[in-house]
Amino acid sequence: MNSTDGVLCALLLGDYSADRRLVRDVFRRSGWELQEARNRGDAINRAREGGVQVVIAESIGWQDLLNDLRQLPGAPQLIVTSHTADDHLWAAVLNHGGFDVLPQPFDREELQRVVAAAGRQASAEPAAYAANRLQA
Numbered sequence: 001m002n003s004t005d006g007v008l009c010a011l012l013l014g015d016y017s018a019d020r021r022l023v024r025d026v027f028r029r030s031g032w033e034l035q036e037a038r039n040r041g042d043a044i045n046r047a048r049e050g051g052v053q054v055v056i057a058e059s060i061g062w063q064d065l066l067n068d069l070r071q072l073p074g075a076p077q078l079i080v081t082s083h084t085a086d087d088h089l090w091a092a093v094l095n096h097g098g099f100d101v102l103p104q105p106f107d108r109e110e111l112q113r114v115v116a117a118a119g120r121q122a123s124a125e126p127a128a129y130a131a132n133r134l135q136a
Contacts, residue, residue: 014058
């Protein structure tokens, strides 16, 4: 949820031509903001500007993207997507600190549920970080 207006903001990175209409519709109906990036550099720049809580990206290059996102203050949660999502990819993403894996083509309800959960996690982490700093 965006700290300024309470709206979840996510960034879509990748060629989602088959799913783009569905993603846009889920975000519109949920009252969330969806930004789209052309490439990893564009995604990192947009995330660096702030306000992005969730990044949704295809599985190609997800580890490099996750490492780049971790360098940012208030790093957004990463949801990796794949047409060949399996237990191996899911375990790798979670073990490296990604939020979740979504199979493609997307299921409307699962997309909405996972993005909402990632947004809640992103909102909770800065508060927990601030609380830990106050206790130190």
